[in-house]
Amino acid sequence: MLARVLESLRSWEWALDGWIIVAGALCAAASALVGTFLVLRRMSMMGDAISHAVLPGLAVAFLVTGSRASVPMFLGAAVVGVLTALFTEWVRGVGKVDEGASMGVVFTSLFALGLLLVVQAADHVDLDPGCVLYGAIELTPLDTVTVVGREVPRVVVMLGAVFLLNLTCVLVLYKELQISSFDPALATTLGINARGLHFLLMTLVAVTAVASFETVGNILVVAMLVVPAATAFLLTRRLSVLLVLAVGFGVGSAVVGHVAALAVPAAFGYASTNTAGMMALTSGVGLLAAIVVTLLRRGQPLRIKNPPGSPLFVDGGGTVRVSGGGR
């Protein structure tokens, strides 16, 4: 079994597999940055909805420009992303249904429309309904552009740019995002434009989803948005740590996922499988590990530093007591 695994990794080629891992890691990192806020705001399924709904925006951009030029694509995605959020709110208000149902109505409709457009467009443009769902990360090293005299895969450049965009937004608006995610009412009283932030976040999700289309596809990008952030959420209660951990878990599952895509099927005597699917699965395994860790930790006594000068202290059993208050 081990021999077969080693055999499967012998075909490793840094020029190819290295770029695949870089693309996957950038995609995971960019997604984890915005995904953290989706998880905190209890809007994880909005990530699912938007990643489905950007499809018609993409298809229209393809049909209009006739190419996979990046700028119209991102414009189309941003517009449709915001529209999805608006339509969902509207259907919920007008139809008096819960948010989940209105999301279900809006994103399936947009996705179905996009699917038909893609099939229509397939004659003219290089786009495939199969890739829509699970991407084509294995092919990304082949389509290169020249950056500073080096051949770099186009997707890596694109994902790098989106990662930087997300990072900039998170750093610049860190305080605003933090307050509005944890206490929307306080954010409003402090004069923070919560609605504007909401739509900015939706736009970033849409842009990230589009950039991730070619690598992991629109369903597996949900794994990259939600799962690393959820894993980190279990392990920390500080936003800054949460963001760093989420990015770390995302990158980790990209690396392990690609190796696993080659090695795991080989262990059972099959040929290698899809890296994007394996990335999602790996992140799920990571989450499982985190859940086990938190469950084991739950039995242990709480460790709290006694605040200086406070009459309160925590005894060995984890109970808060008042010093000198005993009988």
Place this chain on the structure above:
Amino acid sequence: MLGVVLLLGLLFGTGPGMAAASSTEPNAGGRRWFLQASATITDRSLAWPTAEQWSRVLRLQDYNTRVVVLGTTLLGLAAGVVGSFTLLRKRALMGDALSHAMLPGIGLAFMISVAAGGTGKSLPVLLTGATLSGLLGLGTVLAVRHYTRLKEDTALGIVLSVYFGAGVAVLGVVQRMGEGHSAGLESFIYGKAASLVAADTAVIGLASVLVIGVSALLFKEFRLLCFDASYAATQGWPVVRLDLVMMSLVVVVTVIGLQAVGLVLIIALIIPAAAARFWTGAIGCAGTWIAAGMGAASCAIGAAASALLPNLPSGAMIVLVSTGLFLLSLLWGRERGVILRWQRRRALNRKVRRQHVLRAVYEWSEAAAASQPGTLALTVPSVPLPALLARRSWSARELRRELDRAAKDGLLEWRADHTVALTKSGLTEATRVVRNHRLWEVFLITYADIAPSHVDRDADAIEHVLGTDLVAELESLLARQTALPAVPLSPHTIAGVPASGSNSS
């Protein structure tokens, strides 16, 4: 592995592009496996059907078309019924997670059945696998929600994407197992109604009858559960078991819908249920029937359309037809339709403006009559426009328009000197309006302790929607306090009317 190296070479040879239309190398395999697979999801050519094809499909002449349309119609019927409950129980997205979680089950069932020596094409085996992994997914959602501090939405997102990822990984292995073995597994993703055969339709039909039967038997219980689960629990209903039955109905519908609609879009089967909300407000039989009817119609039309255009994914066609029905309901629905609500609001606004004008004219006339002792109160004085204009914050144009409208309806008449006066029917209506206003004012003063100087505006907010029975109740309530005249006097001074010697002459 040698194969991988060889294929990498092939890849370099064939150059970039994430969707080469059709690979010419026979069984290129390797990392291009999914390119071939995706070519089977949708063939590239799209031809507009001829008139003959239209007539064949529309008259259901082909046996195959009949089977497909019948099967999907039954599916739509069952989905509409179950969808109404799912929607009200706020479980729409749970259905989405459930269907995505079915993919690894399909792949694993295929692998196991091939390993056991079968062809792997047996539908019952595949659907059993789908059901098991779907249920496992649901269990995972519940476990994540219960054992961690992650919320429901995150649990759904995790299950949906991780299980789908596992499914994609399993399919990746499956598609490289052998020649042509796996063709058809992808049709579960986007749906391929054309692949339904008579046996499938029989299964779908049986399952639909079962689902509708159970829903009919437990309709009262389900309705209670949707309306108020904790109330149902306090009434002693087995809420958990009922919930399980409802969820298993969702599982059944999802499984039988996989082939026609595909697991990505099967959640769209709640769209008819959402559309039905625009037609009826009550949680009842009517809404469920409307949802079932729309579900059946959209599945039938969608399936027929995909029979006409066989290259388009049937799931997408069915979804778009139900989206169309949803949009129609959203606009013209009898209960919550946008157009209807706009009309209602406009009618109410008109009524309110009309009553404002009549009351303004009446009150001025009343004061004018009172200021000239000896004139009978019911001889109708004419009211100058500036006096009316001062009564409310309306513009001269608005007032003019409203007066003209009232004049057209015979409630007012213009006098020669640009003044207006109430006609006989106008006087009757104005008397009623003013009476309602003042009754309410007296009520507020007597029972709600509102100062007479502030009561006018409070009464103004509600007087337009007082029903006759409420007015009767007010009368009987207030009659005990005071003897009521036909129109009670205003309990406060009215600004902008001619001053009178005494308000109660």
